[in-house]
Amino acid sequence: MTLNIIVLAKQVPDTRNVGKDAMKADGTVNRAALPAIFNPEDLNALEQALGIKERFPGSKITLLTMGPGRAADILREGLFRGADDGVLLTDRAFAGADTLATSYALSMAVRKMKDFDLIISGRQAIDGDTAQVGPQVAEKLGIPQITYTENIEHIEEGKIRVKRRLENGVEIVESPLPAVITVNGSARTCRPRNAKLLQKYKHAKTVTERQSEDMDYIEIYDRRPYLDLTEWSVADVGADVAQCGLSGSPTKVKKIENVVFQAKESKRLSDSDVEIDELMRELIENHTIG
Amino acid sequence: MNNLFVYLEIEEGLAAEVSLELLTKGRSLADRLGVKLEAIAAAGGFGDIEKQVMPYGVDVLHVFDDPRLYPYTTLPHASILVNLFKKEKPQICLMGATIIGRDLGPRVSSSLGSGLTADCTELEIGNHEDRKAGESYENLLYQIRPAFGGNIVAWIINPDHRPQMATVREGVMKKEIRDANYKGEVIRHEVKDFVSDEDFVVSVIERQIEKSKVNIKGAPIIVSGGYGVGSKENFQLLYDLAAVIGAEVGASRAAVDAGFAEHERQIGQTGVTVRPKIYIACGISGQIQHIAGMQESSLVISINNDPNAPINTIADYVITGDVEKVIPKMIKYYKKNMK
Numbered sequence: 001m002t003l004n005i006i007v008l009a010k011q012v013p014d015t016r017n018v019g020k021d022a023m024k025a026d027g028t029v030n031r032a033a034l035p036a037i038f039n040p041e042d043l044n045a046l047e048q049a050l051g052i053k054e055r056f057p058g059s060k061i062t063l064l065t066m067g068p069g070r071a072a073d074i075l076r077e078g079l080f081r082g083a084d085d086g087v088l089l090t091d092r093a094f095a096g097a098d099t100l101a102t103s104y105a106l107s108m109a110v111r112k113m114k115d116f117d118l119i120i121s122g123r124q125a126i127d128g129d130t131a132q133v134g135p136q137v138a139e140k141l142g143i144p145q146i147t148y149t150e151n152i153e154h155i156e157e158g159k160i161r162v163k164r165r166l167e168n169g170v171e172i173v174e175s176p177l178p179a180v181i182t183v184n185g186s187a188r189t190c191r192p193r194n195a196k197l198l199q200k201y202k203h204a205k206t207v208t209e210r211q212s213e214d215m216d217y218i219e220i221y222d223r224r225p226y227l228d229l230t231e232w233s234v235a236d237v238g239a240d241v242a243q244c245g246l247s248g249s250p251t252k253v254k255k256i257e258n259v260v261f262q263a264k265e266s267k268r269l270s271d272s273d274v275e276i277d278e279l280m281r282e283l284i285e286n287h288t289i290g
Numbered sequence: 291m292n293n294l295f296v297y298l299e300i301e302e303g304l305a306a307e308v309s310l311e312l313l314t315k316g317r318s319l320a321d322r323l324g325v326k327l328e329a330i331a332a333a334g335g336f337g338d339i340e341k342q343v344m345p346y347g348v349d350v351l352h353v354f355d356d357p358r359l360y361p362y363t364t365l366p367h368a369s370i371l372v373n374l375f376k377k378e379k380p381q382i383c384l385m386g387a388t389i390i391g392r393d394l395g396p397r398v399s400s401s402l403g404s405g406l407t408a409d410c411t412e413l414e415i416g417n418h419e420d421r422k423a424g425e426s427y428e429n430l431l432y433q434i435r436p437a438f439g440g441n442i443v444a445w446i447i448n449p450d451h452r453p454q455m456a457t458v459r460e461g462v463m464k465k466e467i468r469d470a471n472y473k474g475e476v477i478r479h480e481v482k483d484f485v486s487d488e489d490f491v492v493s494v495i496e497r498q499i500e501k502s503k504v505n506i507k508g509a510p511i512i513v514s515g516g517y518g519v520g521s522k523e524n525f526q527l528l529y530d531l532a533a534v535i536g537a538e539v540g541a542s543r544a545a546v547d548a549g550f551a552e553h554e555r556q557i558g559q560t561g562v563t564v565r566p567k568i569y570i571a572c573g574i575s576g577q578i579q580h581i582a583g584m585q586e587s588s589l590v591i592s593i594n595n596d597p598n599a600p601i602n603t604i605a606d607y608v609i610t611g612d613v614e615k616v617i618p619k620m621i622k623y624y625k626k627n628m629k
Binding site for chain 2: 013015016098099100103126127128129130131132133134135136138139140144145146147148161164166167168169170171172173174175176186249250251252253254255256257258259261262263264266267268269270271273275276277279280281283284288289290
């Protein structure tokens with residue numbers, strides 16, 4: 001048995017490590033100061049796909065992402081890590097998409113790929129934390145979804161069994177295939193498998209990247225088709241422009257506010273015995289503790 | 291028609307805390323809009339669900355009783371909501387930002403083509419003027435949520451699509467009984483009119499649910515640790531202090547990510563929101579997403595070797611020093627003086 005697996009991934013600003021220079025003086029986010037990375041839980045998703053490929057040699061993993069041209073970086077990273085192919089869904093008309101417009105676009109790309117047994121994505125992306133795109137893609141394709149997956153336990157012809165991590169426990173769930181599985185950060189981390197892949201795919205590029213760069217060895221792309229990263233526009237996937245991007249998004253941002261907390265006047269103490277004892281005496285005396 | 295709906299999450303016949311919190315919020319929003327508050331209960335064999343939820347001011351309770359609806363699986367619950375909403379045309383639908391709500395909400399919103407905002411921290415009613423399109427809207431739901439890793443707050447609206455859907459985490463809203471004798475209508479629906487047999491293709495083979503041992507939300511005192519605590523071993527000091535003074539141990543996202551503490555102890559926007567009497571923040575720098583989850587604590591003590599840690603600005607007491615040195619001193623004083 002071999003499976004065709006699509007992994008949905010997103011390039012995100014690394015919001016986990018927002019340093020001091022990541023916020024501008026006016027309190028807004030300085031996006032340029034945040035590195036763009038492969039969304040962490042999408043790496044957990046890729047790892048699950050790689051695990052299946054190891055169990056069922058000959059299975060194929062296609063990485064699908066939507067984003068600006070630079071999002072091709074995560075396709076290359078995915079190839080280095082063992083994916084077989086990468087597709088970049090990119091078009092100005094996709095810009096400003098909320099989760100619903102995003103899942104519409106992704107589902108149209110999936111439909112164009114036709115043959116797939118399984119779609120795996122991270123539970124959520126760290127720039128939005130919504131966890132909505134996976135289930136919405138499943139709904140658009142009319143197939144089941146299993147969210148909060150920690151491990152794909154078993155796959156057989158037309159059937160998958162996964163372990164879900166719930167708030168207070170675990171659940172083993174069985175679903176027919178094809179299905180959409182979203183994977184938690186608590187799942188296995190994605191380990192690099194073969195250093196040679198980095199050499200192999202170093203020059204993998206989309207057609208736009210090839211055209212915009214002054215390259216000496218442009219003919220290698222004719223000889224090595226695996227270096228060609230697929231690039232699809234709205235028209236390529238046959239999507240309805242009205243359902244894409246800002247116009248296809250039911251949610252609108254009314255405004256953005258900076259986060260300001262009410263500062264308090266603090267009492268400053270050192271870590272000396274005397275000052276700690278004094279604080280504790282105060283807390284016990286006024287029955288705050290004890 | 292055009293009422294406000296709350297999806298009730300049900301575990302072993304009991305409505306979840308978050309659902310009761312949402313009924314409370316839903317009741318006040320419904321009052322503001324002059325509409326009814328309706329609730330949906332879908333599970334298998336629940337006894338007194340009416341008694342549990344009516345006091346929160348539920349005008350209409352929709353009951354779907356079928357053993358196949360429990361434990362929860364996505365498709366049948368989604369079909370219930372989608373088909374009920376096609377008929378009832380609610381203007382607002384609220385659900386918990388729990389594993390169930392965050393699984394169900396997007397499926398339903400995609401099917402109805404309506405907007406959904408995850409993990410709201412505030413919900414308000416207000417107007418909106420779209421100057422570019424020359425449209426004005428009255429009484430929209432402002433869905434206020436942190437975005438971009440909690441570094442900004444976004445106000446989201448769904449001007450043209452209904453229902454306006456939002457999820458809210460447990461503990462963010464306060465639950466409050468409206469009237470112990472509140473009497474609403476109960477409608478028992480035929481499940482088969484809403485759900486097809488094909489909706490049951492996904493099955494739960496096994497389920498191991500433990501009652502949570504951690505009760506951070508209800509703890510009057512919380513000793514909470516961040517990445518600055520340094521290691522899982524050092525975190526033991528926090529447990530020691532907590533045991534002595536009768537506190538619960540919490541953690542920041544960074545500490546949880548580093549493996550110092552379990553996920554259920556995480557405090558902040560992506561964890562639990564807490565309002566304890568005392569919050570002792572140990573080695574927590576105070577990223578916005580963390581502060582948002584504890585800023586309503588009555589008294590905040592920050593222990594940090596960085597005198598400029600952001601959390602210090604909202605702390606009542608700032609102890610500049612190492613967690614490993616300060617905590618043992620606190621334990622020692624307490625033990626000596628509270629015998």
